[in-house]
Amino acid sequence: MKIDRLKTQNLSAQKGERQLFENIEFELSAGQSMLLTGPNGSGKTTLLHLLSGSEQPRSGQIDMFMAANPTEPRGDGVIGISHFITHQDALKKNLTVYENLRFWTDFMHGDNSRIDTALITVGLEPMPHILAARLSAGQKKRLMLARLLTVSRPLWLLDEPSVSLDSEGQKLLVKLMHEHINAGGIIIASSHIPLGIEATYILELDGGRYMFDDDYIMEDAAL
Amino acid sequence: MKPLLALFKRDISLFFRSGGGAGQAIGFYLVVVILFPFGVGPELNLLARISIGVLWVVLLLAILLSAERIFADDLEDGSLTLLLTAGPLPEMVILVKLLAHWVSIALPLLVITPLLGLLLNLPAGGLWPLVLCMFIGSLGLCALATIGASILVSIRRANQIISLLILPLYIPTLIFGVSATTDLTFQLDQPYTALLILTAISLISLIIAPFAAAQALKANA
Numbered sequence: 001m002k003i004d005r006l007k008t009q010n011l012s013a014q015k016g017e018r019q020l021f022e023n024i025e026f027e028l029s030a031g032q033s034m035l036l037t038g039p040n041g042s043g044k045t046t047l048l049h050l051l052s053g054s055e056q057p058r059s060g061q062i063d064m065f066m067a068a069n070p071t072e073p074r075g076d077g078v079i080g081i082s083h084f085i086t087h088q089d090a091l092k093k094n095l096t097v098y099e100n101l102r103f104w105t106d107f108m109h110g111d112n113s114r115i116d117t118a119l120i121t122v123g124l125e126p127m128p129h130i131l132a133a134r135l136s137a138g139q140k141k142r143l144m145l146a147r148l149l150t151v152s153r154p155l156w157l158l159d160e161p162s163v164s165l166d167s168e169g170q171k172l173l174v175k176l177m178h179e180h181i182n183a184g185g186i187i188i189a190s191s192h193i194p195l196g197i198e199a200t201y202i203l204e205l206d207g208g209r210y211m212f213d214d215d216y217i218m219e220d221a222a223l
Numbered sequence: 224m225k226p227l228l229a230l231f232k233r234d235i236s237l238f239f240r241s242g243g244g245a246g247q248a249i250g251f252y253l254v255v256v257i258l259f260p261f262g263v264g265p266e267l268n269l270l271a272r273i274s275i276g277v278l279w280v281v282l283l284l285a286i287l288l289s290a291e292r293i294f295a296d297d298l299e300d301g302s303l304t305l306l307l308t309a310g311p312l313p314e315m316v317i318l319v320k321l322l323a324h325w326v327s328i329a330l331p332l333l334v335i336t337p338l339l340g341l342l343l344n345l346p347a348g349g350l351w352p353l354v355l356c357m358f359i360g361s362l363g364l365c366a367l368a369t370i371g372a373s374i375l376v377s378i379r380r381a382n383q384i385i386s387l388l389i390l391p392l393y394i395p396t397l398i399f400g401v402s403a404t405t406d407l408t409f410q411l412d413q414p415y416t417a418l419l420i421l422t423a424i425s426l427i428s429l430i431i432a433p434f435a436a437a438q439a440l441k442a443n444a
Contacts, residue, residue: 078308082309095237107309108226108305
């Protein structure tokens with residue numbers, strides 16, 4: 001499954017009564033990445049939720065164009081196309097490291113045979129049979145990253161992916177992101193700190209306004 | 224099929240590994256059913272008369288009180304977001320979770336019903352009608368519990384509210400479940416009428432629940 005490009009139009013979201021952002025428009029092609037920045041509560045996580053399909057926008061639309069048919073938007077929309085790494089780990093405490101990874105790999109139509117190498121890559125190969133409850137926060141994050149390796153998805157949505165990773169883990173994250181970009185994937189990541197990859201775009205969400213790249217103001221929402 | 228099968232296996236193994244698992248469900252049934260004869264007194268006729276109703280109420284309570292578990296854990300650790308967006312259709316995911324819940328909660332009761340029937344002096348010939356009717360009815364009850372759990376998924380410790388919400392929906396199943404069991408046990412006139420209505424209620428609930436719950440979970444996201 002290869003992606004050609006991702007396009008949003010007039011994307012708006014609100015939390016309760018509060019308008020988070022309005023009329024966000026961007027287009028990312030295969031091999032491009034975008035960094036989301038902005039203060040707490042500016043809507044970075046919400047934007048990622050909209051792109052993953054777990055929340056619905058107040059208005060606007062998101063279209064995915066696949067490499068197989070680049071002229072028509074994908075019929076299933078955003079469902080089943082992305083990896084979404086959130087601040088919640090989606091790991092079960094009562095299942096082992098291996099069982100957790102095995103479940104998500106099976107559930108997301110991944111490749112079982114890659115589980116062992118994925119565990120080696122993220123550095124969890126000495127402990128496949130310990131319960132996830134006994135992992136440290138950083139180890140849990142590594143286990144989440146292992147999912148990126150066992151299941152091929154063209155779009156990676158990463159919400160503060162570097163949080164709780166040690167310096168080795170951050171290097172690993174950068175390496176994985178580079179490989180994904182070079183393989184023609186798209187990454188949209190939110191972060192307060194530099195992630196170590198050259199993002200194609202930087203989207204700054206700031207109290208309803210949003211800015212692209214060199215402070216070039218695409219849209220100034222009238223609030 | 225593989226993603227759904229993986230989810231089914233995961234949900235069941237999680238249930239049996241956490242907090243006592245099957246022991247908890249069976250323990251609940253045993254406690255209630257053992258206490259009843261002591262409360263009612265040693266009259267075998269009276270026990271025989273109420274045994275079918277008691278076992279139905281126990282089944283209903285067990286499903287009602289565990290409804291929250293269907294989605295709460297997955298919501299808490301963020302799994303629910305992925306379950307609903309990263310794999311198969313949300314409706315199928317919910318149906319599988321519903322069935323896994325049924326296997327965890329209702330199936331243990333069906334397995335130990337012969338023992339419980341003995342304790343309550345279940346009428347002779349009443350065992351198979353009871354197991355059959357509870358099998359059919361419990362699927363519908365689990366489906367309704369799933370709807371309740373999905374509507375109140377964002378409220379913590381919502382068991383009591385879920386109970387209030389779905390209790391009215393449980394009454395028809397209870398009425399027709401008990402009368403179907405009684406009709407079949409004593410071979411009354413037209414013994415299958417109540418059974419057919421019970422089956423209809425369960426089938427309708429099973430079909431509606433995945434769609435209703437998917438919408439409710441979307442609205443709660």
